[in-house]
Amino acid sequence: MAKYKVAGYVKLAKLWEKNKDKAIIYHKEYYVNKFSDSNNFELIDVYIDITGKKETFNRQEMVRLLSDIELKKVNCIFTQTKGYLAANPREFCYLIKLMFEFNPDLHIVTEDKEYNINTFRNEDSQKEELLKLSNHYAGLNPKDYENWKQKIIKTINNIRNNM
Numbered sequence: 001m002a003k004y005k006v007a008g009y010v011k012l013a014k015l016w017e018k019n020k021d022k023a024i025i026y027h028k029e030y031y032v033n034k035f036s037d038s039n040n041f042e043l044i045d046v047y048i049d050i051t052g053k054k055e056t057f058n059r060q061e062m063v064r065l066l067s068d069i070e071l072k073k074v075n076c077i078f079t080q081t082k083g084y085l086a087a088n089p090r091e092f093c094y095l096i097k098l099m100f101e102f103n104p105d106l107h108i109v110t111e112d113k114e115y116n117i118n119t120f121r122n123e124d125s126q127k128e129e130l131l132k133l134s135n136h137y138a139g140l141n142p143k144d145y146e147n148w149k150q151k152i153i154k155t156i157n158n159i160r161n162n163m
Contacts, residue, residue, distance in 0.1 A: 003042040004076040004107065006035060007065055011084040014052035024048055031078070044074050054087035056095055057151040060159070067156045070102040082110045082117055093137035094148050096130050 008031030016023045028046045035043040045068070047061040056062055068074045077099075079085060085108075086092035099106055107127070110117045119127035138145035 003038075003040060005044045005074050006031075006041045006076045006078055007044055007068065007074040008034075008046040009062070009065055009077055009079045009084055010046070010048045011059065011062070012048070012050045014050065016050045020050055023050065034078070041076065044068070054091065055151075056086065056091055057148075057155045062095075063152065063155045064159055066098065066102065066152060067159060069099055069106060070156070072103060075103060075105055076107040076109070078109045078111070080111045082112055082115070085110075089137070093134040094145055097134035097138050097145070098149055098152060100131055100134070 008027065010027045012023055027048055031043055031046045035041045047065045049059040049061040051059055053059060056066075065074065065077070069077075082092070086095050096108075099108070107119045108117050108130070109120065117126060117130070119130065
């Protein structure tokens with residue numbers, strides 16, 4: 001079995017800007033330690049946004065992560081809480097929908113004690129339920145989803161062009 005290519009994702013509030021270096025070191029070490037002895041997971045990168053911005057397209061590291069998902073560099077996301085993924089239900093559902101459009105084989109794991117996400121748990125059908133939820137939510141206003149998606153794609157292209 002091939003190892004899953006893991007991204008650690010963290011979104012911290014703007015107030016962490018003062019301690020940015022310490023926060024980055026801490027979270028990178030956290031994920032390096034978490035996966036250092038794993039036979040199933042290979043840590044590809046840790047993506048850390050420190051911002052007060054809630055919109056996904058304004059979170060540079062999330063957009064970089066989306067780009068890596070689309071390029072199949074990453075096929076598994078670990079994050080400590082689902083709150084790191086998105087600030088509100090709209091952003092969450094749109095983000096989940098787009099991630100699975102980019103890579104249907106993607107897995108997502110959060111470490112929340114309650115209401116955690118773990119798409120490896122087939123008995124809970126979490127992946128299918130997340131897709132169902134996100135598709136339903138986006139289907140309520142498909143034009144809004146497409147506009148949101150185009151902002152993300154434009155931002156991804158800008159990042160790729162500046163590499």
